[in-house]
Amino acid sequence: MTPQGTRQGPGLATERTAPPTRRFASVVRAGSRVTPERARSHNRVLVLQELYRSEGLSRADLARAVGLTRVTISDLVADLIEDGLVIELGLRADARPGKPATLLDINRKGFAVVALDLSYDNLFRGVVTDLDGTVLHREHVEVVDVTGTDAVEAVAALLDRLVAAAQAPVLGVGVGSPGIVDDAGTVLSAPNLGWADVPLQGALAERTGLPVLVANDANAAALAERTFGGAQEDAILVRVGRGVGAGLIVGGRLVRGAHSAAGELGHVVVGTDGGEVCACGKTGCLETWLAIPRLQARLEAAEDADTRRAALAAAGERLGISLAPVVGALNLGEVVLSGPLDLLGGDLLESTAETIRSRTMADSHGGPAVRMTTLGRDIVVLGAAVMVLTGQLGVF
Amino acid sequence: MTPQGTRQGPGLATERTAPPTRRFASVVRAGSRVTPERARSHNRVLVLQELYRSEGLSRADLARAVGLTRVTISDLVADLIEDGLVIELGLRADARPGKPATLLDINRKGFAVVALDLSYDNLFRGVVTDLDGTVLHREHVEVVDVTGTDAVEAVAALLDRLVAAAQAPVLGVGVGSPGIVDDAGTVLSAPNLGWADVPLQGALAERTGLPVLVANDANAAALAERTFGGAQEDAILVRVGRGVGAGLIVGGRLVRGAHSAAGELGHVVVGTDGGEVCACGKTGCLETWLAIPRLQARLEAAEDADTRRAALAAAGERLGISLAPVVGALNLGEVVLSGPLDLLGGDLLESTAETIRSRTMADSHGGPAVRMTTLGRDIVVLGAAVMVLTGQLGVF
DNA sequence: GTTTGATTGTTAGTAACCTTTACTAACGAA
DNA sequence: TTCGTTAGTAAAGGTTACTAACAATCAAAC
Numbered sequence: 001m002t003p004q005g006t007r008q009g010p011g012l013a014t015e016r017t018a019p020p021t022r023r024f025a026s027v028v029r030a031g032s033r034v035t036p037e038r039a040r041s042h043n044r045v046l047v048l049q050e051l052y053r054s055e056g057l058s059r060a061d062l063a064r065a066v067g068l069t070r071v072t073i074s075d076l077v078a079d080l081i082e083d084g085l086v087i088e089l090g091l092r093a094d095a096r097p098g099k100p101a102t103l104l105d106i107n108r109k110g111f112a113v114v115a116l117d118l119s120y121d122n123l124f125r126g127v128v129t130d131l132d133g134t135v136l137h138r139e140h141v142e143v144v145d146v147t148g149t150d151a152v153e154a155v156a157a158l159l160d161r162l163v164a165a166a167q168a169p170v171l172g173v174g175v176g177s178p179g180i181v182d183d184a185g186t187v188l189s190a191p192n193l194g195w196a197d198v199p200l201q202g203a204l205a206e207r208t209g210l211p212v213l214v215a216n217d218a219n220a221a222a223l224a225e226r227t228f229g230g231a232q233e234d235a236i237l238v239r240v241g242r243g244v245g246a247g248l249i250v251g252g253r254l255v256r257g258a259h260s261a262a263g264e265l266g267h268v269v270v271g272t273d274g275g276e277v278c279a280c281g282k283t284g285c286l287e288t289w290l291a292i293p294r295l296q297a298r299l300e301a302a303e304d305a306d307t308r309r310a311a312l313a314a315a316g317e318r319l320g321i322s323l324a325p326v327v328g329a330l331n332l333g334e335v336v337l338s339g340p341l342d343l344l345g346g347d348l349l350e351s352t353a354e355t356i357r358s359r360t361m362a363d364s365h366g367g368p369a370v371r372m373t374t375l376g377r378d379i380v381v382l383g384a385a386v387m388v389l390t391g392q393l394g395v396f
Numbered sequence: 397m398t399p400q401g402t403r404q405g406p407g408l409a410t411e412r413t414a415p416p417t418r419r420f421a422s423v424v425r426a427g428s429r430v431t432p433e434r435a436r437s438h439n440r441v442l443v444l445q446e447l448y449r450s451e452g453l454s455r456a457d458l459a460r461a462v463g464l465t466r467v468t469i470s471d472l473v474a475d476l477i478e479d480g481l482v483i484e485l486g487l488r489a490d491a492r493p494g495k496p497a498t499l500l501d502i503n504r505k506g507f508a509v510v511a512l513d514l515s516y517d518n519l520f521r522g523v524v525t526d527l528d529g530t531v532l533h534r535e536h537v538e539v540v541d542v543t544g545t546d547a548v549e550a551v552a553a554l555l556d557r558l559v560a561a562a563q564a565p566v567l568g569v570g571v572g573s574p575g576i577v578d579d580a581g582t583v584l585s586a587p588n589l590g591w592a593d594v595p596l597q598g599a600l601a602e603r604t605g606l607p608v609l610v611a612n613d614a615n616a617a618a619l620a621e622r623t624f625g626g627a628q629e630d631a632i633l634v635r636v637g638r639g640v641g642a643g644l645i646v647g648g649r650l651v652r653g654a655h656s657a658a659g660e661l662g663h664v665v666v667g668t669d670g671g672e673v674c675a676c677g678k679t680g681c682l683e684t685w686l687a688i689p690r691l692q693a694r695l696e697a698a699e700d701a702d703t704r705r706a707a708l709a710a711a712g713e714r715l716g717i718s719l720a721p722v723v724g725a726l727n728l729g730e731v732v733l734s735g736p737l738d739l740l741g742g743d744l745l746e747s748t749a750e751t752i753r754s755r756t757m758a759d760s761h762g763g764p765a766v767r768m769t770t771l772g773r774d775i776v777v778l779g780a781a782v783m784v785l786t787g788q789l790g791v792f
Numbered sequence: 793g794t795t796t797g798a799t800t801g802t803t804a805g806t807a808a809c810c811t812t813t814a815c816t817a818a819c820g821a822a
Numbered sequence: 823t824t825c826g827t828t829a830g831t832a833a834a835g836g837t838t839a840c841t842a843a844c845a846a847t848c849a850a851a852c
Contacts, residue, residue, distance in 0.1 A: 033463045034438045036809060036838050039430040043839090046429055060800055067429045072839050074801065098799025099847040234654040236725070246725060250646050257727025258630040259761055268724040269755040271668035272717065280757065321668065325718045326725045328664040329632070329642060331653025359665040361676065365655055432808050432838060439810090456829055468810055470830065494828025495818040 040076075043068060045394035047076050048085065051106045052131075052395045056089060058101030077104060084110055085393070108132050112166040114210075115384035116159065116175045118193070119217035121242060124155060126162045127381045131389065133228060135378065137165045147194030155200070156207050163208060172211035172392045173204060174384030176220035178245075182260040185214035192242075213387040218263050219254055220383030221373075222247025225336050226254075227386045227396055229375050232333040236326065237373070238265070238319065240339035244287050250330060266291075270322045289318035295343060309347050316348035320355025327368055328360040338373045345372050436472075439464060441790035443472050444481065447502045448527075448791045452485060454497030473500060480506055481789070504528050508562040510606075511780035512555065512571045514589070515613035517638060520551060522558045523777045527785065529624060531774060533561045543590030551596070552603050559604060568607035568788045569600060570780030572616035574641075578656040581610035588638075609783040614659050615650055616779030617769075618643025621732050622650075623782045623792055625771050628729040632722065633769070634661070634715065636735035640683050646726060662687075666718045685714035691739060705743050712744035716751025723764055724756040734769045741768050 043066070050065045051057060059077055063070040080086040087110070089103040108131045116126040122144045128137040141158045143151060155175070163170055177200065179190025185201020187193075205212040215223075222237040226249045231237070233252040239245045244266035248255040255262040266287040267280045275284025276294070288294060295315055302308040323335060335356065337344050353370035360367060373379055389395045439462070446461045447453060455473055459466040476482035483506070485499040504527045512522040518540045524533040537554045539547060551571070559566055573596065575586025581597020583589075597610040611619075618633040622645050627633070629648040635641045640662035644651040651658040662683040663676045671680025672690070684690060691711055698704040719731060731752065733740050749766035756763060769775055785791045 033442055034430065034435040035811085036432065036435065036836090039432070039435045039809095040838065042430045058800075069840060070801065071803090071841090075839085095849075096799080097797070097847090097849045099801070099845090101800060232654060248725060250651055251649065253647065255646055255726055258628060258729030258764075259727055261727040261757075263725060264727065264757055265721065265725050267757040268721050273668050282754070322721045325661065325664050325721045329644060329659060329661050329722045330651055330726075331655055331657040331660065333654030358678070361657075361660055361663040368654075431840085432810090435838095436809065454829070465811060466830065467812090467832090471810090491820075492828080493818095493820045493826075495816095495830075497829060 043072070044076055044080065047073065047080065048106065048393055049395055051086065051104060052393075055105040055108070056092075056103045057105075058092065058103055060101060062104070106131060110168055111171040112136070112168040113171050113385045113388045114159065114162045114166065114173045115381040115388070116155065116162075116173070117217065117380040117384065118155065118175065118177045119239075119241070119380055121192075124158050125381065126158050127378070127385075128162055128166045129381075129385050130168075131171070131393075133382050133385050133389075135381075136167070137162070139165065151193045151195070152198060152200065152203060156204060159204060159208060163210070170210055172213065172388035173208065174220070174381075174387040175200065175204070175212065175214040176217040176380040176384045177214055178217055178243075180259075180261045180264070181214055181216045181219075183256065185212065187214070188260065211388070211392060213384075213391050215384070215387060216245070216247070216263065217380045217383075218245035219247040219256075220387065221338055221375075221379045222249055222263075222383065223254055223386045223390075224375055224379045224383035225249075225338075225373055226252070228382055229336065229373055229379075231336055232369075234330060234332045235334035235336060236323070236330075236332055237336045237338060238323070240290055240337065240344060241292055244290050248326075248330070265322065268322055270318045286318065286322050290315050292340060292343065299343075312343070312347040313351040316351025317355045319348070320352040321359065323352070324356050324359035327356055332368050333365075335368050335370045336373050337371070338375075338379050341372060439468070440472055440476065443469065443476065444502065444789055445791055447482065447500060448789075451501040451504075452488075452499045453501075454488065454499055456497060458500070502527060506564055507567040508532070508564040509567050509781045509784045510555065510558045510562065510569045511777040511784070512551065512558075512569070513613065513776040513780065514551065514571065514573045515635075515637070515776055517588075520554050521777065522554050523774070523781075524558055524562045525777075525781050526564075527567070527789075529778050529781050529785075531777075532563070533558070535561065547589045547591070548594060548596065548599060552600060555600060555604060559606070566606055568609065568784035569604065570616070570777075570783040571596065571600070571608065571610040572613040572776040572780045573610055574613050574639075576655075576657045576660070577610055577612045577615075579652065581608065583610070584656065607784070607788060609780070609787050611780070611783060612641070612643070612659065613776045613779075614641035615643040615652075616783065617734055617771075617775045618645055618659075618779065619650055619782045619786075620771055620775045620779035621645075621734075621769055622648070624778055625732065625769055625775075627732060628765075630726060630728050631730035631732060632719070632726075632728055633732045633734060634719070636686055636733065636740060637688055640686050644722075644726070661718065664718055666714045682714065682718050686711050688736060688739065695739075708739070708743040709747040712747025713751045715744070716748040717755065719748070720752050720755035723752055728764050729761075731764050731766045732769050733767070734771075734775050737768060 046066045047062055050062055059073050060070055063073045077086060085107055086104055087107045089105050092101040092103050111131055113129045118124050122142060123140055124143055125140045127135045129135050139158055139161050141154055143154050146154055177187055178192060180188040182188055187195045187198045187200050189196055201212050201214040218239045221239055225231040225237045235249045237247045246263040246265045248262055267285045269282055269284045270286050270289060276288040277283050278285040278288045298311045299308050302311055357367040375382055442462045443458055446458055455469050456466055459469045473482060481503055482500055483503045485501050488497040488499055507527055509525045514520050518538060519536055520539055521536045523531045525531050535554055535557050537550055539550050542550055573583055574588060576584040578584055583591045583594045583596050585592055597608050601608040614635045617635055621627040621633045631645045633643045642659040642661045644658055663681045665678055665680045666682050666685060672684040673679050674681040674684045694707045695704050698707055753763040771778055
């Protein structure tokens with residue numbers, strides 16, 4: 001053992017032959033022992049996933065896809081049918097040799113998911129969907145100047161109406177809320193709603209008796225984009241509205257952050273040339289460049305079309321400047337924007353893409369894809385639904 | 397279903413009630429079925445992890461920690477002892493009622509790990525460690541103007557010497573290489589070594605017959621910092637040398653990126669006020685502000701101590717500017733620097749910390765911790781060793 | 793029209809795994 | 823000495839997934 005290695009070469013050279021401290025950090029979560037029972041439920045999930053992804057598979061198809069034997073698959077499927085999660089569709093139609101297969105599918109219409117989006121101004125929206133994320137029913141409620149516990153009450157009332165409207169057993173409730181939301185579904189901070197440390201998930205779960213999952217709206221949107229929008233395994237979704245937020249998917253998983261605040265991009269300062277003063281006190285925050293109210297004000301002040309296009313391009317450039325380090329550091333493959341299509345979809349988007357490309361290393365793949373979401377205004381509720389499907393069925 | 401939902405509220409408003417495409421993205425990797433055999437090997441890993449983390453546990457201690465019964469633990473431990481991975485230390489000394497426990501430990505000296513660091517200028521370094529990451533032996537070789545297959549040959553020769561020097565069976569070989577390295581250990585691009593699509597991992601594995609793992613040097617360093625340096629679950633490690641690279645730990649896991657290029661921060665443009673021209677062709681890349689040769693040139697040109705301090709602070713500010721969006725987006729809890737302590741450790745570090753704090757939302761935790769690594773020049777080889785321990789034993 | 797080969801799904805039996813229950817060994821305290 | 827506690831082992835049992843074998847069914851070849 002070399003206690004104090006001699007400095008060789010011109011390379012990095014801070015010293016100390018590390019006597020590794022006996023404080024290790026583990027990858028595998030504690031208590032994740034695998035009993036046969038847990039193994040089976042894991043395999044159950046695999047079957048569900050496979051069925052979810054492509055309806056109309058036979059038991060034999062599942063066996064090939066999952067890697068278990070036909071016998072085991074038959075057994076698992078029997079369980080799932082008994083639980084009502086899977087149904088038989090009938091015999092396969094196409095002509096091929098051998099015994100015709102019995103096609104299976106998840107019972108897509110047999111359960112409902114309730115999903116809420118609290119991120120609008122003065123409005124809570126909610127939907128009932130089936131297991132595919134198809135919206136079956138919509139409700140909304142105006143919440144002008146409603147904050148604190150009144151706001152929680154309004155959410156609960158909306159939720160009650162949605163649950164009552166559901167035509168099938170409700171699998172669970174997903175909520176996309178503005179602000180910072182921790183793992184347990186407590187809204188740590190949501191200034192617009194006057195919330196601080198509000199245990200929304202617990203409150204709604206207790207009231208409805210249903211499984212409830214609460215997450216940040218931009219994070220939910222990112223999940224939706226990943227699941228229904230075809231986003232890659234490494235992508236960022238940027239939501240532009242009254243404020244600016246983001247959700248990150250890294251390695252196919254949603255990033256939560258050290259203090260559950262991942263995606264809080266709005267108040268990062270952009271560039272080194274000043275800017276407008278932000279509500280947060282700093283100067284040149286991304287929100288001052290990009291938030292819809294400010295952007296609209298600038299567009300209205302513009303005198304001709306060229307000036308308007310320049311304003312949009314400038315906003316896009318600022319977004320690109322702040323995204324470039326993130327794209328470079330994470331090697332993101334995709335940047336997706338969500339917000340008013342008429343404002344974001346044109347010059348702004350193009351400018352963002354061009355700025356990112358010119359400020360990051362042009363890898364052999366020509367930089368990340370930059371595009372608008374195709375999920376429209378339902379992106380948050382769809383993400384909230386994904387949370388339920390993942391949490392309750394393990395699907396996705 | 398509302399085909400074209402009416403626009404309500406001033407919120408986000410791009411349209412279309414998403415008919416979700418039947419193209420889903422899954423979280424669980426395909427083919428990850430759990431057979432009883434896999435379940436047992438998983439539990440074996442849990443036992444190893446627990447033993448690794450704190451030596452001197454009894455079978456009963458393990459049972460409590462892992463959550464399996466004493467019977468099962470005894471069985472697993474018998475397997476591990478037979479494989480030579482675990483040894484009995486003798487009876488517990490302290491006096492308490494009941495039968496005295498037989499203490500166990502991983503056979504820490506019974507296996508060796510070989511780890512290489514190819515990231516120095518004109519020098520390859522390698523070490524032999526035990527399972528704790530304690531360095532037992534060092535070798536190095538000068539490689540001035542050695543590139544391409546010659547460089548691979550030099551690596552292989554160094555590796556042979558290290559394997560020959562090992563006093564215990566070699567568990568595996570870890571390599572930290574500059575450049576972009578994919579999952580399979582192929583160096584996609586390492587300009588300094590003249591490598592492009594070099595299947596280093598495969599070549600070394602074939603030559604030595606040992607398990608080999610190759611990864612980017614900064615990524616390896618990040619693993620070391622996470623494992624031995626006490627880094628948090630969400631942290632970035634920035635390596636400053638001839639170039640600038642980084643490794644990211646998100647949710648406790650290393651980030652690989654869409655094209656295996658995560659951490660390539662050196663060629664991201666910083667700020668909006670120009671800068672020096674970079675070798676890559678762009679202007680104002682982080683490397684032009686921060687790389688050691690340029691920094692040293694600026695320091696030598698400085699006339700007095702104040703100017704030198706200002707130069708260091710300016711470099712730190714640039715690093716902070718480019719890290720701020722990353723810290724904000726990922727909500728990182730920690731930023732760790734690796735490189736020449738005399739240059740990075742003082743004003744530069746402070747300036748980086750202050751810049752990050754002033755440009756991100758000051759969350760209730762006062763921003764990320766910013767510090768130097770304590771692992772010194774061995775950080776990359778330690779990370780390479782961690783790769784082997786993780787890959788071969790599942791530890792960490 | 794019959795045979796052949798292929799495919800599906802089920803039944804029966806087996807091996808692996810973890811658990812429960814029960815036991816022995818070993819020790820401190822009363 | 824007795825009691826209570828802790829460590830480790832042994833035997834039996836239940837769950838899980840596997841292999842082997844088979845009936846049902848159909849297309850295609852003969």
